[in-house]
Amino acid sequence: MRTFGILVLEFFLTVIGILLLGKLPYLLFDMESLVVIQKAIDTGKIRNALYLSYDIGLYWEQYKQALLETGKQLSQLKQLTYYDNGYELPVFPMMWDLYKDSMKILGASFGLSLIVSTLLTYSIMWFMNVKVRKVFGTIINGVQIIPDVFLILFFQFLIIYIYRKTDVLLFDILSFNGDNAYLLPIICLSILPTVFLTKILLHIFEEEAEARYVETAKSKGVKWSRILIFHIFRNTVANLFYNAKTLFWFSLSALLMLEILFNMNGFTTFIWEHGIITPEVFIIGMFMLFFPFFFIFVIGGLIVSKYSLNQNEVFV
Template sequence: MMVRFLQGLLVAVGILAGILLISNLDKGIDVISKDQIQIVLLPGGNIHNVINAFPGTAIVDEGAGYISVPAAKKEELERQIGRHKEVQLTLPVVTTPSFNFSRYGEALNVQIKSYLDGDFGVIAYKSRQKPIPITNSLAEMIKRSLSYLLPGLLIGVAVGFLAALLAVWKPKVGKVLDAGQGLLLSLPDFFVVVLLQFAAISVNKLVGSPVIIIMQFVKQTPLLIPMLAISLLPAALIYGTMRIAFEREWEEGYIKTAYSKGLSRPAVIFRHMMRNTMEDFLTIIPRAVSVALTSLVVVEVMANIFGLGGYAVNQSIGYVSSLATTCAILAAFALFVQGLFALLRSRVVVSTKEGA
């Protein structure tokens, strides 16, 4: 048990460390030239007069106004050249991207120090000048996301499991469900959301009023569309897994023994097959949770919902520096579910598994 706990702890630390490393990756990428600047001249200005006034500089592209400067003195010369009487302003020169490990390391140090100081990132709204700490909105964001994540996940689990039971109970219905599951798994997440939004628009037009909210508007948050979008793919995943598990058990010898004792098909399914497929069920749930979290991000982005997954691309937000924080929260939820069901598999399955 202790070994499994340490393994799980290492996995959790590795995932959280990976989020930290990846979220700061862009800070190590250099796209600005270290030894060139662009100058914009005032009317009547001459680039040669500027170059002559600053030793060590040279013209790279006269037409574009590009000049080279010593890399060690770039910032100082850029300020001085910007104050030249014939220069209107100076601009950075975009060059081929390169990765700077030194800058990347500095960014990681700054990020870690910020976390230790209780600064978990900010959200900058286009309508406000001062960025707002993510902690001010985090409780509301978590509450909003969970309001459709948890019910959507529960619906997906229930529908997937019950559909698999129905498929093995009624083989003809199972063929139809198999085709539907294959179709659903072939559709991208965003396309499923689009179909749900289109259906909601059609219902609203038919009824004559907006009975189904499609996009977030101020405090009005969509519930039905995110809940359905989150539930569909986990349901299809669980259905496929349990369908195979039930078919496997159906070929086992104890099924024939149960029939010889006079048990009906439903009795065999509920008394024996469900017990012997418990391990399959507990194994697929964590994967279904991961799929649900992916669907959560997609639906929040497409429905413009200010939740854990969609706030970063919200139209009212200029930029964010808190993606690592919200990604860590979603990862922690997934890790918690993984650990919980790993514990259940070790405790429940052993005590319920029935031999042939």
């Protein structure tokens, strides 16, 4: 487990990185002029800006001024607004509501991945011999390389096909008029993480199955099901947790594509649409993602480190 000092350093470096990244457009572009032009287009004062040039440069003074203004703007969250098609609208409570909806989908898909992958791994280890496991592992490797966007489109077209043949709509395939689709997005977002976790768990379980304590338990007449459930799994908790962290951030990165394809008014699409003209939207959004999950993973790591069992110990 990393020391407390390293964790504090990582935390503050990440916060500084988010602030610097959020204001990066002000370093590379003349954002003050671009914002004025965008507002003029939205209000109809000019029809387009194709005749204007957008040179990339290094606007250090503008960047420094934007960073200095960030602290003041973030200290007044209730008054903070974002720009949208000619209007200045309050960031909260809208951003908070979108955050809760997106986190429900993310959390549900992540939990579904953990449950399904664990049950699938148990079933494979319990009922299949080594040769069949290898074949199943090859199938998993094949599924894992499929881009998540293809899986989402495949399920959407599948639902449409079933609806046309049976007149039964199994799931909402798009969000409409403010009503977000939930069940199908959760399933789609959980597929690749489930495949990834199953692959990792199978690899860990296979290694644990060859450990000395397993052979000792078998020689004492302990049933394979008991060894699998009560001993091998407990010794894989730490590995499962640390791989789950990587998987969580992978799922979070896929959330934006999911919200776009399902036409969802979601948290990540809100950041995507408004985070450049209003960088505070990007900065606050990243803070809302980083702060809670950083502490969750730190606390979870402490618990796992404290209570994970020695892999060479026999529990019979």
